[in-house]
Each structure stands twice: as C-alpha cells, then as structure tokens.
Amino acid sequence: MSVQKAPDLKNPLPRGPLPVFPPERMAKTIEITLDGRKVTVAEGTTLLEAARSAGIDTPTLCFLETLTPVNVCRICVVEVEGSRALVPACSRKAEAGMAVRTDSERVRLSRRLVLELLASSVDVSTAPQIQEYMRRYGAKPERFGAAGHAETVAQPVKIDNELYVRDYAKCILCYKCVEACGVDAQNTFAIAVAGRGFGARISTEYNVPLPDSACVYCGNCIGVCPTGALMFRSEHGMRKAGDWDETRQTRTDTICPYCGVGCTLTVHTQDEKIVKVTSPLEQPITRGNLCIKGRFGWEWINQK
Amino acid sequence: MDLHFTNAAATPEEKAAIDAVVERNGGEAPRRSLLLAVLHAIQNRAGWISPGALNYACGLLGVPPAEGFGVADFYALFSTREQAPAVAHICDDVACRARGAEKLCVEMEKEHGPAGTNCDGKMWRRSPCLGMCERAPAAFVTVAGPQATEQALGAAHAADIEAALQGKRFPAGGAGASAPQWGQKAEQGRLKLLRRVGQTNPDSIEAFRDAGGFAALERALALGPAAVLAEVIESKLAGRGGAAFPTGLKWKSAREGAAPRYLVCNADESEPGTFKDRVLMEGDPFALVEAMIIAGFAAGCERGYIYLRGEYPEARRQLERAIRECSKHGFLGGNILGKSLRFEIEVCIGAGAYICGEETALLNSIEGRRGEPRNKPPFPTQAGLFGRPTVINNVETLLNIPHIVLEGGKAFAGTGTERSTGTKLFCLSGHVARPGVYEAPFGITLRELLEMAGGIGGTGKLQAVLVGGAAGAFLAPGELDTPLTFEGLRGAGAALGSAVVIPLDDSVDLRDVLLGIGGFFRDESCGQCVPCRVGTVRQEEILRRLAAGKPMGSVASELAVLKEVGQVMRDASICGLGQTASSAVESALSKFAIFKGRT
Structure with missing residues (x-):
C-alpha cells in the first residue's frame, strides 16, 4: 500500500486516486419572457441559448460555441426591459423575470447598422453568412458612400508562407482567430489585436511574417474565421483562378491517419482532388481543432 | 508558457531600464501588471519601443510578444x-482651440515641419485635451534619454516649448492660476475640497496635519468600518467621475465579496475640458492618500491603486512623494496608526488613452493589457482587478470622504439638493474671464457659476456652452438658468458628467468644434466593438462633408444617416465612450442651425 503524500500546491498533479465527481444536480430553472412568451431555462443559460432553444434565430458573428464570448460584433444585441442600452445575447445570462425582446425596432436598427458599418468598411465577398444577414435586415452599406468616400480597411493580401493566406481587407475583427491561437485552443499566441480604433487589426509582433512568428500552422484560426480573411492557400489560389466551385465539391468525414488521437477530418474535394480539410465543431474531443498534419498534410495526395 | 521570440535583442541601456522597473516592483501582483511601467521605461530611455526591448521585457514578464506589441x-x-x-x-x-492652439500649431509647423516628422531629433504632434485647460493653450513635452523629462506647459509659448524640447526644466504652474477662487476672501471659509489647494504646502506632511489632515482618518478608525460605510451611504455621495453612481452602495457591494479586494482611484482624468482632479492631486496630494486609506478601511480593501493619466507629471511627483511620506510616518503599510490596519498604495501611469478612464478598461490597463472595456455584468465590485471585488472611485469622489467622516453623512447631505448632495468642483475654461476650478454647492445655476468666474470672456457675446465635455452636450444662451445638478441637467437633455463648463463666444465656428469632437472620438475609440469602431469614423466623415458644404445626397439625408449612426452607437456599443460619442453632436444639431441651408 502506498502512503499518500500531502498535496503539493506548487505542482498540483493528481497524486492519489482519481477524484469522484459528485452526482449531477438538476440545474435550477428560471422563467423569462422572450418576445412575450414565457420560457423556462436552466440557471446560467445565456440569452442566445434561450432564444435558440425557443426557436428564435439570433444572428452572431464573433460568437462560436467553442470560444469564450467576446461580445464585440454587437449583432446579437437584444432589448432587455429596464436596461438603457441593448445587451449582447451571446454573453448576457438570463435572470429570473427578465423580459427580452429579440426583434424590436431598436434591435433591428442596431443589427442593420452593424451590418452596414461592417460591409461599408470590409470586403465581405467571401462571407456568405454576413451576406445572408444583410438580406435579412435590408442592409444598404452604400448609404455611407461609394469607395473613396467611406474609409475601408482595404490592404494587400499577406502571402508569406506555403499553407495559408491572410487577407485582412476581409477582417471584421471578431477576435476569434486570436482566441483560437491563444488560451481557447492552441496556446501559441502568435497573433493579437494591435493598434486602436479603426486602425485596430490582427497582427504578429511588429507585423513580422508568420514564419518569423510563433505560428505553428495548426490552422485553427482558419477554422474559426467567419469571413474568409484567413484561407487555405489552395482555396485562395483556386478562387483567384476562378476554379473554386462549391457546387462541385463533396465533403467526406474520415479519421486523421497521422497519430493515435484520431481527430475527425472533413475532407473537401472538388473534381476528385482534395481542396481543403476542416474538422467538425461538434466533435466533443477536438471541437474543430487540428494540428498542422491533419489540416495541411494532404497536399502530396494531389501530386500523383 | 513556451514563448517564441524573434532574434531582435535589446541594447544594454534598454535592458538596464527594464531591469530597474522589474527589480523595484517585487510585489505579489501578477508580473504582467508591470507591462505598462516597463513600456514607459523603454519609451523614456530609447524614445520608442524597439523589437529587441519588447522581446526582453516580454521574456521577463512572461507575456507573448504579439500580445506585448x-x-x-x-x-x-x-x-x-x-x-x-x-x-x-x-x-x-x-x-485650447478657443485660446490660440491653432496659432501655436502653425508656429510648431514652421519650426519643425509637419506634425509627426522627425526634425533633428525633435518633433511635434497634435494631442487631445491635456487637462491644463485653465492655462490654455497647453503642451506636454517628453524628452527621452538617460535624463528623461516629462513636462506639462501652460500657457505654452513656442519659445518655451522649444526650450523644453532641448531639455530645459520649468517650475510647475502655480495653484493660483488653477483654483482662482481661493483668492476670494468671501469664499475662503466655504470651500471644502479646495480649502487647502494653494494655501497649504503640498510638499509637507506636517503642513497637511496642521491644516486638519488625518483628523478624518483618526475618526474613521475610531468609528469602525461599518459606521463609516453607514455615514457614506447616508451622505448620498454620488460618483464625481461622470456616472454619478452612489459611492456607499459601491463600497457595500464590494465588501460583500470575498477578500482580497482592491480599491482603485480613477485619476485618468481625460474628458476634454476636465482638470479638477489634477488640481486636487497637485495641490492637496496627502488628502487623496488619507481618503484612500479611509475608503480601503470601510470597503475592506487592503491595497489601493491610483491610475493616473500619463500627461500629469506634476501630479505624479506630488502623489509619489505623499505616498513615500505617509509610509515613513506610519499612515501606510502594515500597522497604520498603531492599529492592526494594513493598506498600501501603488501609482500606475496611463499612456495616452481616453478610454482608460472607463473603469473596466482602466482595470485591464493596470493588468498590463490593452485598454479595452469589459462586458458588464459582472461589475467591478463583483469581479474587478485581477478578478477580485474592486471599488473604483474618482479622485474628487474620494476627497469628499474625509468631510463626510468629520461632519457626518446627514450634515453632508444638507448641502446641495435632495438628489445631488455636497459641493461640486466645476472646470471652467474657454471663453470665460477667469478660467479655473470652482467649488460650489450643487444647485448653483450655470449663470451664477459663469458670474463667479468673471463672466464671458473673448468677444463677451456668448454663443453656446459645452457642458460635460466631448461626451456631454451643448446648452444655448437661453438655458443659463439650468441648475447644475445631476437631475437638473438631465432635465435639459444634458449630463453633468465630469462638470466641464466651456463657454464659447460668437467668434467660434461651431462646425469646427463638432469636427474636433468627431475626430476625438474616432481617435479615442478602442476599436473593440463595431458600432463605435466604425460608427465614430462614419460620424466624422458625415460631419466633414457637411462642414465642407458637400453633402452626399442632401443635407437632410446626411443628417438622417448621422442620426441612425448616433442611435446605434448609443444603443449597441459596449461602453460609455461609444454610448456618448454622438451626444454633443446631436445636442448641437438640435439647438443650433449649424448645417441648415448648406446643400
């Protein structure tokens, strides 16, 4: 029999038997009013989750289930009775008795304006989700003036490595790539937000090329990018040549052959060639994340 | 954390400057919170943050270089x-614009070329409000090197700026210019917050004691924390930083959280036209230390931080000296006045960001992060600095505390109005005969306040009064009888904010003023949320087109779009900056025919 030592606080590895989890408690439920309907949700539920569970589709851009909410895009705002400003549904927790309106005139105006402000300053041509929202809310970004009148974030594409490109003219600054590169997934910290105000941007230190940065090419930033600002070099090249055609593509789920973890790969093929690899967010172990091998280690297959 | 660095290396001078900061601060706070102090040290030594110096600093503090950048x-x-x-x-x-800033800029350009260009090791640039409005036009001069200097000059002349750029040191400005009211005998006995400013030597702890200092601390220690808190609640003291939140409730809420708790003094006074906190810190620094010890005692905080804006070098010198003296005399540290009370104060220096006056952006800044506001809830009293319960109070708010302790909350609430209790400091600048900080009981009207300061200056004909700063609103000459209280100004569609009062005479082009305000918010938006990041840019673009008489479509259609941009900034921005970025513009457009008939 081994003697169990006092816990070493500096090095808190489990030394004894594995901890036993307490039996699951039924979560306390609370009642809120959503667009006039009484809804019962578990305590700790966000307004976004509450709305979704009630079948109310709430638009999101900077939110992703696998990342910490940063509530910066403000497209998910809803109106909470008694609150002066609108609140972000993605991070605001439901409170008992809260009366929430998800489709009031104020809410619709804010959502439309957020889309117009974004689309008037950012190239959203490879962001189908934003385009769909713009149709839904009747957004007309040209109200702010044609090119030359309204300032944009237009800039040259950054192509500094073999695997992926960074086209920050398409960046809406949703912070997702920074989160995926940081504590929410990869813990590499190769990129961060630099600058301020309209000049705020995603950058390596002193804007050094990726090969000089801490980047490990896991591509998890590409996996979370909602606008195509971060893109496989293969996809970027095909789009430029006019060859990219999603109607001709098929997606096949398989298991990564490289190591024992067994990550799920979704292989995108066009004309019997692999054009990119993603991983499903719903996969409970990897939550959409891969490493350089899984995400990029297939190009040799096309070279037969 | 496994960090990756480029090959850039720091110079020996940069390394020494960084090491000095890290060695000086061997406290228990996370090392990352030294980042701003370290960046200041690099900037002051080398004149810029080089890749090598940043690598070295990030390595010592465990910060990824991309984040440090x-x-x-x-x-x-x-x-x-x-x-x-x-x-x-x-x-x-x-x-400053109302008092010759543009002329000064023209002179600077003549001497040193366009703004932002290096001319023989010297350069100039335009700056948002430097908090020296009573001595406009103001300049802040920094010279990097082994003997770095930082000086605020006002009223600034081109020749003095030139001398300061060459390293000459000027004596700090006199309190008489900043608080002209103390010279008026009739007011002398009635002043509370200003009573020592300009009267008592701010360098001397003995002079402070002789002038009644520390009496409130002794009384607070005798009363006990619960009784002090009760008095503050009864006083109905509301925050003086702009949001007017009840101070007592804030303390109570923080006290209910688990220790360790922190007290943060918000001295990042950056609302254009505000300089009252600087005058207090320069003229009565020991009073802030005393007030913070009492606040920490009552709210249950063992550690206090003063977040001071970087453009206030004289306030910094005064506060650091006052903290040193207080530690020496047993008012700070482990055993205050022989009681088992522990309290320490650290001064953190901001680095040029209006947004850091927003309380949660300020917390991030102390923690060594970008000054981006946090989402609320949770509120700082629940999860603030380093995630702990935190009380954040403005300088002027805190300086009311000793008076509440000495005279009692009820007596304090007897001054002012039912909902705005006590006296208030007003920052008068622009076209007023005697600019400066004035103290008056809440309820004084705008007209009375302007008379107290000698009436309208400039041409003598009043056009408009900007109240509350860039985030405030304009009042028209017909609204001079508005009482200067939280509720009175709300009734006039304005807000007291940080009590900025800037009268503008009829020679001022309000279009220029609005363009300035539009540009200010565009430059100072942190860039985090879409409504403010892009909205402030679109607001400025529309104002520019209207001011140039070249609207896109018609004036009416431009104003309609401007109104919608204003509403989404107010409704959907994360913090108060975006939420108020359109308020001055909207109030001016509703009260004055600024762009009418300009199609």
Whole structure:
C-alpha cells in the first residue's frame, strides 16, 4: 500500500486516486419572457441559448460555441426591459423575470447598422453568412458612400508562407482567430489585436511574417474565421483562378491517419482532388481543432 | 508558457531600464501588471519601443510578444516605430482651440515641419485635451534619454516649448492660476475640497496635519468600518467621475465579496475640458492618500491603486512623494496608526488613452493589457482587478470622504439638493474671464457659476456652452438658468458628467468644434466593438462633408444617416465612450442651425 503524500500546491498533479465527481444536480430553472412568451431555462443559460432553444434565430458573428464570448460584433444585441442600452445575447445570462425582446425596432436598427458599418468598411465577398444577414435586415452599406468616400480597411493580401493566406481587407475583427491561437485552443499566441480604433487589426509582433512568428500552422484560426480573411492557400489560389466551385465539391468525414488521437477530418474535394480539410465543431474531443498534419498534410495526395 | 521570440535583442541601456522597473516592483501582483511601467521605461530611455526591448521585457514578464506589441501599439504615448526622442504634444481640443492652439500649431509647423516628422531629433504632434485647460493653450513635452523629462506647459509659448524640447526644466504652474477662487476672501471659509489647494504646502506632511489632515482618518478608525460605510451611504455621495453612481452602495457591494479586494482611484482624468482632479492631486496630494486609506478601511480593501493619466507629471511627483511620506510616518503599510490596519498604495501611469478612464478598461490597463472595456455584468465590485471585488472611485469622489467622516453623512447631505448632495468642483475654461476650478454647492445655476468666474470672456457675446465635455452636450444662451445638478441637467437633455463648463463666444465656428469632437472620438475609440469602431469614423466623415458644404445626397439625408449612426452607437456599443460619442453632436444639431441651408 502506498502512503499518500500531502498535496503539493506548487505542482498540483493528481497524486492519489482519481477524484469522484459528485452526482449531477438538476440545474435550477428560471422563467423569462422572450418576445412575450414565457420560457423556462436552466440557471446560467445565456440569452442566445434561450432564444435558440425557443426557436428564435439570433444572428452572431464573433460568437462560436467553442470560444469564450467576446461580445464585440454587437449583432446579437437584444432589448432587455429596464436596461438603457441593448445587451449582447451571446454573453448576457438570463435572470429570473427578465423580459427580452429579440426583434424590436431598436434591435433591428442596431443589427442593420452593424451590418452596414461592417460591409461599408470590409470586403465581405467571401462571407456568405454576413451576406445572408444583410438580406435579412435590408442592409444598404452604400448609404455611407461609394469607395473613396467611406474609409475601408482595404490592404494587400499577406502571402508569406506555403499553407495559408491572410487577407485582412476581409477582417471584421471578431477576435476569434486570436482566441483560437491563444488560451481557447492552441496556446501559441502568435497573433493579437494591435493598434486602436479603426486602425485596430490582427497582427504578429511588429507585423513580422508568420514564419518569423510563433505560428505553428495548426490552422485553427482558419477554422474559426467567419469571413474568409484567413484561407487555405489552395482555396485562395483556386478562387483567384476562378476554379473554386462549391457546387462541385463533396465533403467526406474520415479519421486523421497521422497519430493515435484520431481527430475527425472533413475532407473537401472538388473534381476528385482534395481542396481543403476542416474538422467538425461538434466533435466533443477536438471541437474543430487540428494540428498542422491533419489540416495541411494532404497536399502530396494531389501530386500523383 | 513556451514563448517564441524573434532574434531582435535589446541594447544594454534598454535592458538596464527594464531591469530597474522589474527589480523595484517585487510585489505579489501578477508580473504582467508591470507591462505598462516597463513600456514607459523603454519609451523614456530609447524614445520608442524597439523589437529587441519588447522581446526582453516580454521574456521577463512572461507575456507573448504579439500580445506585448498589441499593448504597446494601443497607447498613444508609446511608439512602436522609431521616432524623434523629443516630442511636443500640442493640445488642440475645444478649450485650447478657443485660446490660440491653432496659432501655436502653425508656429510648431514652421519650426519643425509637419506634425509627426522627425526634425533633428525633435518633433511635434497634435494631442487631445491635456487637462491644463485653465492655462490654455497647453503642451506636454517628453524628452527621452538617460535624463528623461516629462513636462506639462501652460500657457505654452513656442519659445518655451522649444526650450523644453532641448531639455530645459520649468517650475510647475502655480495653484493660483488653477483654483482662482481661493483668492476670494468671501469664499475662503466655504470651500471644502479646495480649502487647502494653494494655501497649504503640498510638499509637507506636517503642513497637511496642521491644516486638519488625518483628523478624518483618526475618526474613521475610531468609528469602525461599518459606521463609516453607514455615514457614506447616508451622505448620498454620488460618483464625481461622470456616472454619478452612489459611492456607499459601491463600497457595500464590494465588501460583500470575498477578500482580497482592491480599491482603485480613477485619476485618468481625460474628458476634454476636465482638470479638477489634477488640481486636487497637485495641490492637496496627502488628502487623496488619507481618503484612500479611509475608503480601503470601510470597503475592506487592503491595497489601493491610483491610475493616473500619463500627461500629469506634476501630479505624479506630488502623489509619489505623499505616498513615500505617509509610509515613513506610519499612515501606510502594515500597522497604520498603531492599529492592526494594513493598506498600501501603488501609482500606475496611463499612456495616452481616453478610454482608460472607463473603469473596466482602466482595470485591464493596470493588468498590463490593452485598454479595452469589459462586458458588464459582472461589475467591478463583483469581479474587478485581477478578478477580485474592486471599488473604483474618482479622485474628487474620494476627497469628499474625509468631510463626510468629520461632519457626518446627514450634515453632508444638507448641502446641495435632495438628489445631488455636497459641493461640486466645476472646470471652467474657454471663453470665460477667469478660467479655473470652482467649488460650489450643487444647485448653483450655470449663470451664477459663469458670474463667479468673471463672466464671458473673448468677444463677451456668448454663443453656446459645452457642458460635460466631448461626451456631454451643448446648452444655448437661453438655458443659463439650468441648475447644475445631476437631475437638473438631465432635465435639459444634458449630463453633468465630469462638470466641464466651456463657454464659447460668437467668434467660434461651431462646425469646427463638432469636427474636433468627431475626430476625438474616432481617435479615442478602442476599436473593440463595431458600432463605435466604425460608427465614430462614419460620424466624422458625415460631419466633414457637411462642414465642407458637400453633402452626399442632401443635407437632410446626411443628417438622417448621422442620426441612425448616433442611435446605434448609443444603443449597441459596449461602453460609455461609444454610448456618448454622438451626444454633443446631436445636442448641437438640435439647438443650433449649424448645417441648415448648406446643400
């Protein structure tokens, strides 16, 4: 029999038997009013989750289930009775008795304006989700003036490595790539937000090329990018040549052959060639994340 | 954390400057919270934040270099590009503009070329409000090197700025210019917050004691924390930083959280036209230390931070000296006045970011991060600095505390109105005969206040009064009888904010003022949320087109779009900056025919 030592606080590895989890408690439920309907949700539920569970589709851009909410895009705002400003549904927790309106005139105006402000300053041509929202809310970004009148974030594409490109003219600054590169997934910290105000941007230190940065090419930033600002070099090249055609593509789920973890790969093929690899967010172990091998280690297959 | 660095290496001078800060601060706070102090040290030594110096600093503090760069690149007083070591920041904000700032900029351009260009190791640039409005036009001059200097000059002349750029040191300005009211005998006995400013030597702890200092601390220690808290609640003291939140409730809420708790004094006074906190800190620094010890005692905080804006070098000198003296005399540290009370104060220096006056952005800044506001809830009293319960109070708010302790909450609430209790400091600048900080009981009207300051200056004909700063609103000459209280101004569709009062005479082009305000918010938006990041840009673009008489479509259609941009900034921005970025513009457009008939 081994003697169990006092816990070493500096090095808190489990030394004894594995901890036993307490039996699951039924979560306390609370009642809120959503667009006039009484809804019962578990305590700790966000307004976004509450709305979704009630079948109310709430638009999101900077939110992703696998990342910490940063509530910066403000497209998910809803109106909470008694609150002066609108609140972000993605991070605001439901409170008992809260009366929430998800489709009031104020809410619709804010959502439309957020889309117009974004689309008037950012190239959203490879962001189908934003385009769909713009149709839904009747957004007309040209109200702010044609090119030359309204300032944009237009800039040259950054192509500094073999695997992926960074086209920050398409960046809406949703912070997702920074989160995926940081504590929410990869813990590499190769990129961060630099600058301020309209000049705020995603950058390596002193804007050094990726090969000089801490980047490990896991591509998890590409996996979370909602606008195509971060893109496989293969996809970027095909789009430029006019060859990219999603109607001709098929997606096949398989298991990564490289190591024992067994990550799920979704292989995108066009004309019997692999054009990119993603991983499903719903996969409970990897939550959409891969490493350089899984995400990029297939190009040799096309070279037969 | 496994960090990756480029090959860039720090110079021996940069290393020494960084090491000195890290060695000086061996406290228990996370090392990352030293980042701003370290970046200041690099900037002061080398004149910019070089890749090598940043690598070295990030290695010592365990900060990924990309994040360190993001922080350095956020603050206006840090430069991530090599630049001239001597820099003159010339204020061109509303108050200074009304008193010759543009002329000064023209002179600077003649001497040193266009703003931002290195001319023989010297350069100048335009700056938002420097908090020296009573001595407009103001300049802030920094010279990097082994004997770095930082000086605020006002009223600034081109020749003095030139001398400061060459390293000459000027004596700090006199309190008489900043608080002209103390010279008026009739007011002398009635002043509370200003009573020692200009009267008592701010360098001397003995002079402070002789003038009644520390009496409130002794009484507070005798009363006990619960009784002090009860008095503050009864006083109905509301925050003086702009939001007017009840101070007592804030303390109570923080006290209910688990220790360790922190007290943060918000001294990042950056609302254009505001300079009252600077005058208090320069003129009565020991009073702030005393007030913070009492606040920490009552709210259950063992550690206090003063977040001071980087453009206030004299206030910094005074506060650091006052803290040193208080530690020496047993008012700070482990055993205050022989009681088992522990309290320490650290001064953190901001680096040129209006947004850091927002309380949660300020917390991030102390923690060594970009000054981006946090989402609320949770509120700082629940999860604030380093995630702990935190009380954040403005300088002027805190300076009311000793008076409440001495006279009792009920008596304090007897001054002012039912909902705005006590006296208030007003910052008068622009076209007023005697600019400065004035103290008056809440309820004084705008007209009475302007008379107290000698009436309208400039041409003598009043056009408009900007109340509350860039985030405030304009009042028309017909609204001079508005009582200056939280509720009175709300009734006039304005807000007291930080009690800025800038009268403008009829020679001022309000279009210029609005353009200045539009540009200010565009420059000072942190960039985090879409409504503010892009909305402030679109607001400025529309104002520019209207001011140039070249609207897109018609004036009416431009104004309609401007109104919608204003509403989404107010409704959907994360913090108070975006939520108020359109308020002055909207109030001016509703009260004055600024762009009418300009199609």
